[in-house]
Amino acid sequence: MPTTASDNAHAQLAPLAITAFGLANALGTDRAAVLHALRNSQTGLGPSPVAVPFETAAGSVDIGVSELPGDLAPWTTRTASIARQILGQAGMPEALARLRSRFAPERVAVFMGTSTAGADCTEAAYRHYVAHGALPAAYDFARQHTYGAILHVVRELTGARGPAWMLSTACTSSAKPFASAQRLIHAGVIDAAIVGGIDTLCAMTLRGFHSLGALAETPCRPFSAERAGISIGEGGALMVVERVSDSTDPVALLEGVGETSDAYHISAPHPDGSGAEAAMRMAMAQAGQRVGDVDYVNAHGTGTRLNDAAEGKAIGRVFGPSVPVVSTKCYTGHTLGGAGATEAALAILSLQEGFIPAALGADPLDEKLEIRVSSEPLVQPLTRVISNSFAFGGNNVSLLLAKPSGSGA
Numbered sequence: 001m002p003t004t005a006s007d008n009a010h011a012q013l014a015p016l017a018i019t020a021f022g023l024a025n026a027l028g029t030d031r032a033a034v035l036h037a038l039r040n041s042q043t044g045l046g047p048s049p050v051a052v053p054f055e056t057a058a059g060s061v062d063i064g065v066s067e068l069p070g071d072l073a074p075w076t077t078r079t080a081s082i083a084r085q086i087l088g089q090a091g092m093p094e095a096l097a098r099l100r101s102r103f104a105p106e107r108v109a110v111f112m113g114t115s116t117a118g119a120d121c122t123e124a125a126y127r128h129y130v131a132h133g134a135l136p137a138a139y140d141f142a143r144q145h146t147y148g149a150i151l152h153v154v155r156e157l158t159g160a161r162g163p164a165w166m167l168s169t170a171c172t173s174s175a176k177p178f179a180s181a182q183r184l185i186h187a188g189v190i191d192a193a194i195v196g197g198i199d200t201l202c203a204m205t206l207r208g209f210h211s212l213g214a215l216a217e218t219p220c221r222p223f224s225a226e227r228a229g230i231s232i233g234e235g236g237a238l239m240v241v242e243r244v245s246d247s248t249d250p251v252a253l254l255e256g257v258g259e260t261s262d263a264y265h266i267s268a269p270h271p272d273g274s275g276a277e278a279a280m281r282m283a284m285a286q287a288g289q290r291v292g293d294v295d296y297v298n299a300h301g302t303g304t305r306l307n308d309a310a311e312g313k314a315i316g317r318v319f320g321p322s323v324p325v326v327s328t329k330c331y332t333g334h335t336l337g338g339a340g341a342t343e344a345a346l347a348i349l350s351l352q353e354g355f356i357p358a359a360l361g362a363d364p365l366d367e368k369l370e371i372r373v374s375s376e377p378l379v380q381p382l383t384r385v386i387s388n389s390f391a392f393g394g395n396n397v398s399l400l401l402a403k404p405s406g407s408g409a
Contacts, residue, residue, distance in 0.1 A: 012288045013186055015402065017250035018239050020095030022086035023345040025235030025332040026059030030089050035349055038357040041377060043331050045219040045231050052206050055217040059233030059333030060201060072156055075143045077121050078200050079114075080153045086196075086238045087157055091251070095240040096158050096194075102247070103191040105161035110154050111180040112166050112238075113173030113197030115337030118145035120202040154194060154238070162190050168337065171300070173197050174236060175340025175389035175397035179257045181241045191242060196341035198236030205232055205336060212267070220303030220334070221361030222327035223312060223373045230302045233333025237345035252348045253402040255289065255384070258282030262394020268306050269394050273314030276300075279396040280318050280386055287400050289384065291319055294400070296356055298347045298387040301327020302334055311390065312369035324378055325371045330360040340389035344399055347385040351403045354381050 026044025027037040048058040125139040147166040167176045174197025181193035209215040216229035258279035264270040356378040387399045
């Protein structure tokens with residue numbers, strides 16, 4: 001019988017090694033700071049640093065803009081500064097050096113996601129134009145605003161010369177690069193990839209979500225009966241993904257990726273969560289794992305009434321009320337194009353530490369959601385985590401991440 005696209009989507013695949021990762025968000029600019037905030041149930045959400053004519057909370061990365069070295073100087077932006085900070089975190093330079101020693105540069109890819117790209121730069125340039133009648137002399141649309149700009153910076157900083165592309169699928173933008181890496185590595189096109197994504201705060205997203213009536217005035221409260229909308233954040237994460245071999249020492253395994261599309265509404269998810277459910281089941285099937293093999297769900301959990309209701313139904317049907325569920329957006333805010341990679345990185349921290357952060361603001365829990373959401377941190381061994389990212393148009397991605405066998409608790 002011929003193999004169909006559906007068969008391929010559910011075929012079991014060998015896991016991939018995640019050999020290093022870095023992140024920066026409202027909780028901190030390195031793993032230690034982020035983990036400290038999570039352990040102490042400290043949100044990174046506060047007053048918006050972007051001037052807008054309404055009240056809202058936002059998550060800002062505490063980082064300045066530093067000029068990029070040499071010929072990269074014209075590409076200097078806040079997004080590039082965050083990328084450079086992430087790539088310099090402990091473990092990343094060593095993992096990248098190993099890639100360069102083992103593989104030809106043309107066999108190392110860069111797959112990233114973003115939603116805002118360099119919108120913050122263009123907004124600042126436009127304000128200058130309004131005030132002075134001309135754009136700033138240093139402003140360069142191609143090098144500072146476009147999706148290709150940060151892609152170029154990451155390729156130059158890492159030396160990767162393989163396939164490179166940027167995905168922009170709203171809130172799944174930096175989850176989909178994991179699927180790109182998985183496909184091309186298993187197809188033999190590449191040996192490794194740098195994957196992830198970054199978004200920065202800008203007025204466009206704050207005003208846009210406010211106009212949709214989806215923006216909360218105070219820090220978001222995913223899965224609470226009193227939830228009132230999302231909080232926007234900024235930041236992102238980057239990871240090194242490669243084929244598992246005797247020479248790899250993974251910090252985590254990418255066991256499965258589920259991708260589905262509701263095609264239900266331009267922004268709202270399907271109310272029964274069917275696409276979200278299918279994505280989670282696909283990720284587990286691809287890995288050859290069952291529901292009982294998953295210890296924790298890092299939910300998309302935006303804090304809007306529609307998203308949380310749909311996702312809650314999906315998680316309830318798949319896992320019931322026994323598996324802990326937390327949305328870490330109550331800590332970082334919704335980092336939009338950076339959310340998929342950010343939350344995958346936070347899921348890896350949970351795997352490494354045997355720790356599930358408290359669901360801040362979830363009490364009182366929406367009693368219509370038959371899922372287990374804990375307002376207290378949980379300390380327990382973790383083997384596998386599902387990390388969900390769902391986007392406008394019912395675009396769904398679920399990543400199944402696992403602790404490498406033989407690693408400590």
